[in-house]
Amino acid sequence: MALNKPAADVWTLLAEWGEQTPDAPALLHGELSITFGELAERSLRVAQGLADLGVGAGDRVALWLPNVPAYLLLYFACARLGAIAVAVNTRYRAVEVADIVGRSGAKVLACAPGFRHIDFLSILAEVEPQALDSLTAIVIVGDEPATPPPAIQAVRRVPFDRLLTRPRCSTNNATARAACNIFTTSGTTSLPKFVAHRQGAIASHAQQVAKAFGFAANDTLTLSILPLCGVFGFNQTLATLAAGRPCVLVESYEIEQIARLIEHHRPTTLFGSDDMFARLLDLIPDNRPFPSVRWAGYAGFNTSLESIAERAEQRGLILRGLYGMSEVQALYAIQPVDAPVERRKKGGGIPTSPLAHVRVRDPETGTLLGVGQPGMLECAGPSLMVSYWGNEDATATAMTPDGYVRTGDLAALDGHGGFTFLSRMGDVLRLSGFLVNPLEIETHIQKLAGIEGCQTIAVARPDGVRAVSFVTLAPGQAFDESAVIDHCRHGLANYKVPLRVFTIDAFPTTPSANGFKIQRTKLRERAEELLRSSC
Incomplete structure (x- = not known):
């Protein structure tokens, strides 16, 4: 099976499942179901459509989209071309979009003007014109307003559906070393840093997560609730696909809608934040509100909600603390499913990859610390970023000479081969x-x-x-x-x-x-x- 054979790059990760199980469902969205064969086929057509717009190896394509199939079709198309997908949060407005599109030099921007009544095109019209100088086209997913704002009428606008009509792309620039993702992350200045990853790191991490999390089980189905523009939602979705299993794309973060989708699709695994699970438990009064869920991965970001794991346990939901960040990818570590809740509820855990290593250092003296001693967490392994794109100084500051990334997080080794996340060392x-x-x-x-x-x-x-x-x-x-x-x-x-x-x-x-x-x-x-x- 493809899961047991390492995929050298992101395109191979998809293509192998497209060949082996072409009729197996890959993406579920509303009434739409897309098989692995269809996902690969359509991605090849979208790749040719992007190539027609001038996108080639190393070019950036900004994805300002919700969790819809077009996001992943464009992403895999970028991988095929050797282009870089730049994640843009759908909640971003003019100031933030101008910064990301301008600094990344994106050649194409994809957006969905009708999503949740957000007028994406009017937001673009507020962006300083020079920030859009690099754009050759805007790809419109869904319906475009009858009268686009005058400020962007000079920019070529292409319906996403037109990309799907193109022939299959014969070019294949996918390689392990080709950069494929840029995620934005908070930094020490008002401008976010651009975290760049290569295809080899993205593909191998997806497969390792799929293996470690047991996604190869025949009944595996996950809900992609968290946004694909962030590593948490992206890595969960890609790991599900890496196992050849389907995921449900969830467009909105409305708790009532999430609850309905859980009841309808009966997922085996959920991922989310502590406040999301707290609100779901408040909404659904049943003693066992999620009977299909074997366990759920969560990040405990709010100390006031620390008891959520105990609350969930009493109602049959096993929560497992996780750890990740853009620089090392999400799902970098997870607490064991059979650990007592007192340990399992904490952030951190055992690294997903057997090739990953963590250590804790005293930030003032530089001394490496032992079990239970809080200090700066440093992480190494195959899932690490290649650099902060366009920022060599920041990259040099973040990386140690022997290949660890300085996370900026406070943590302590747990004596079980993993670590416990304690807090952000900064004020993020x-x-x-x-x-x-x-x-x-x-x-x-x-x-x-x-x-x-x-x-x-x-x-x-x-x-x-x-x-x-x-x-x-x-x-x-x-x-x-x-x-x-x-x-x-x-x-x-x-x-x-x-x-x-x-x-x-x-x-x-x-x-x-x-x-x-x-x-x-x-x-x-x-x-x-x-x-x-x-x-």
């Missing part, structure tokens, strides 16, 4: 399942006249984790909270928009070896107090 937020550098929000807010300083923290709310910002004002300046929030809505993704913005005379600080450090815990406590009082 987790909002709607995505890592967000608070500096992105703070920098945007501080563009407003009269605001001198800004700090942003995350607070768990009934509808999920939300950002809350605190600002200091210049002397004599008035404060208009609604104007600040409107400013954020205009330039940032919805999930980055603060729930509230409060003024503060001075940020709470504490002395440290490197100066004064802002006490973000106190800001979070203050935010929770203010939110309670405003209810």
Whole structure:
């Protein structure tokens, strides 16, 4: 079987299943079912369509799409051409899209104007024209508005369905060393870094995850709930396909819709965040709400929801903590399914690949630490990124001389061959399942006249984790909270928009070896107090 034969590249990963089990279902989306044979065939046609638009080896194709079949068809087409798929979050707005498309130099941008009533084309019309200089075409998935915004009428627009009418692409530039993915990740500045992966790393990790997670079982079916534009959703989906098994593409993150799809499709494995599972358990009152699910992988991003694993256990749902990041790919490690819940609920686990290695280092002294000693987590293995695309300095800073990536996470070795994730060493937020550098929000807010300083923290709310910002004002300046929030809505993704913005005379600080450090815990406590009082 193809699972037992390593695939050298991403295209081979798909093509082997397309040849061996052409009639087996690969993607389920609404009433649509696409087999592995159809997935490979259509991807070849889309590849020729992209080639007609001038896309070749090394070119970038930005995928600003939800979890729909076109995303994966375009992705595998890029792999065939040796092109690089650049992931763009559907919630991104003008400021973020301009940065990603402009810096990546994308030649083609694919978007779905009708998705969830988001006017993608109007958002593009707000982008500075020079950011779109590299684009030769915009591929439209679904219906295009009758009158596109004037600002983009000069850019060629091609219906995705037209790509499917092209002949099969005879060119094959897929190789193990060819770059194929760029994911964005939070960094130490307001601009996200571009994490680049090669086809060999993507394909081998997908196969290793499929093997380690038992996806080869005949009844395996997973739900692709998490966005394909992030490594968590992408790696889960690709690992399912690497096992020759089907996955259900879920377009929206609406809990009621997810619950209906679980009941209808009866998946064997689920992946999501802690707050997603908490909300599902709240929604479904049954004693065993997910009888088909053998186990579920989750990332515990919010300490206030730490008890979710125990709650799930009482209702027949086994949750297993995971670990991953863009630099090492998601599903890099997982807690054993037979471990007690006290261990299994923690982030981290045993590396998925037998060739992966982890170690923990004292960030101040550089000393390698032993079991149970918290420090900076460093990871190595075949799933590592090749570089931060276009940023050699950042790559050199992140990688150790012997091939480990410095994760920026606090962790401790667990004595079982794995590790326990403790927290982010920096102040990165987790909002709607995505890592967000608070500096992105703070920098945007501080563009407003009269605001001198800004700090942003995350607070768990009934509808999920939300950002809350605190600002200091210049002397004599008035404060208009609604104007600040409107400013954020205009330039940032919805999930980055603060729930509230409060003024503060001075940020709470504490002395440290490197100066004064802002006490973000106190800001979070203050935010929770203010939110309670405003209810």
